Amino acid sequence: MLDISKPSHSQEYIDYLNAIPRETLLTILENAFSEIYVLDKNGRIIYINPAAMRLYGVPPEDLINKNSKAAKKDLWDPYSFDITRQSHRAIVTENIYYKTNRSMICINVPVYNDNDEFELMVSISLDNIRAVDLSYRDLRNPIESINLDFSDEIIGKSILFEQCLTDLEKAAKFDCNILILGESGTGKSYLAQMVHERSPRNHKPFVAINCGAIPDGLLESELFGYMPGAFTGANVKGKIGLLKNADGGSIFLDEIGELSPAMQVKILDVLENKRFFPVGSNKPEYVNIRIIAATNQNLMNAIREKKFREDLYWRLNTVKVVLPPLRKRKEDIFYLATAFLNDFNKRYNTNKVFNEKILSCFNNYDWPGNVRQLRNAVERMIILSDGIIINEELFFRYLDQEEDREETDGETYNVEEFKKQTVIKLYAKHKSSRAVARRMGISQSTANLLINKYIKNKE
Numbered sequence: 001m002l003d004i005s006k007p008s009h010s011q012e013y014i015d016y017l018n019a020i021p022r023e024t025l026l027t028i029l030e031n032a033f034s035e036i037y038v039l040d041k042n043g044r045i046i047y048i049n050p051a052a053m054r055l056y057g058v059p060p061e062d063l064i065n066k067n068s069k070a071a072k073k074d075l076w077d078p079y080s081f082d083i084t085r086q087s088h089r090a091i092v093t094e095n096i097y098y099k100t101n102r103s104m105i106c107i108n109v110p111v112y113n114d115n116d117e118f119e120l121m122v123s124i125s126l127d128n129i130r131a132v133d134l135s136y137r138d139l140r141n142p143i144e145s146i147n148l149d150f151s152d153e154i155i156g157k158s159i160l161f162e163q164c165l166t167d168l169e170k171a172a173k174f175d176c177n178i179l180i181l182g183e184s185g186t187g188k189s190y191l192a193q194m195v196h197e198r199s200p201r202n203h204k205p206f207v208a209i210n211c212g213a214i215p216d217g218l219l220e221s222e223l224f225g226y227m228p229g230a231f232t233g234a235n236v237k238g239k240i241g242l243l244k245n246a247d248g249g250s251i252f253l254d255e256i257g258e259l260s261p262a263m264q265v266k267i268l269d270v271l272e273n274k275r276f277f278p279v280g281s282n283k284p285e286y287v288n289i290r291i292i293a294a295t296n297q298n299l300m301n302a303i304r305e306k307k308f309r310e311d312l313y314w315r316l317n318t319v320k321v322v323l324p325p326l327r328k329r330k331e332d333i334f335y336l337a338t339a340f341l342n343d344f345n346k347r348y349n350t351n352k353v354f355n356e357k358i359l360s361c362f363n364n365y366d367w368p369g370n371v372r373q374l375r376n377a378v379e380r381m382i383i384l385s386d387g388i389i390i391n392e393e394l395f396f397r398y399l400d401q402e403e404d405r406e407e408t409d410g411e412t413y414n415v416e417e418f419k420k421q422t423v424i425k426l427y428a429k430h431k432s433s434r435a436v437a438r439r440m441g442i443s444q445s446t447a448n449l450l451i452n453k454y455i456k457n458k459e
Contacts, residue, residue, distance in 0.1 A: 182323030230280025
């Protein structure tokens, strides 16, 4: 252990430092808002506090005992260990933290023993006040991989999601029909717009319509238009439909599984013959459009139940992409939550941040409402938080408010079950009530009660 005695310290102060309990010092380190990061003489990470979750999106336990040069890949830049070790003085750098789009001031201090041998590097990362006014788009940021106004909704680094993006980007270049399947809130409409923006049709209109939100009779006149006097109350001049408005471009039919059998026949005619009949007309009109369809229904089940035409399904299904729900792409939650935080900070002129505990809560929750629910939750917590830090108490409050209406796969997903599963997972991993308390943001006594309730009393 290094000798803490320094010429500038009185013996009284040294005795005071030596008397401070280890638990108190650890509590201080673990609760510091700024990152505290310690490397040994070989550049191995020997300590990093939970603020790492706020900066890297990586829990401290995933970094401990790793070589810092290898661990920093895709996490931050620049690498300061070598120059700090040789400098005999503190080195200040401006680091870019890739996963969280943050620019931080890092103060790297070399520590030498009495023989002037390098022993440790202690670093502290501070929010870069000078960078607050910079748009996060000005920073080196791999999160913003899709440079569109709606890009926050389609962020993802998981293998499942990246495969969906890759398939859609390939399909966008070809003039084929596309079917996008996925639960409500997974981002189907944003991906449909992405396909249009990256297609040769991007200079023409993109028209979207929710097939389940409009009554069947009205949907027909909206899509196909109508002739003058076609029905009571019709505009005397008639109306041009959305299909005609989209001529040359793309039309997105969301919730296509809600179409009636009669409308399915009409859409099939559009797909096969590029034609439609306005309401009240016997003369076909022809259009050059690409159809992108989406639904949260299981269309194969609907076909078996005679609710959806099989020939229409195969016409739409030239390229099919199945979007994974957020609970199956957990590694994307941090990217999305951070992007939404940036977005709403900009919109509401705030500068709020997540603490590390709430990010663990995000990862442990199943998000039955998917990306849409996550965005809603982040916005609500920004609005309701009193200070600059958004903590786990706000998240549990959000869950309490949403408990009665949250459902996933037909089963009620409630706060009690969430807490139970969180406790079981954390205790199985750490075997410590203290670790469970720290990760959940609760007291150790409460953690012990939950462990006894959910685990030990069941054994």
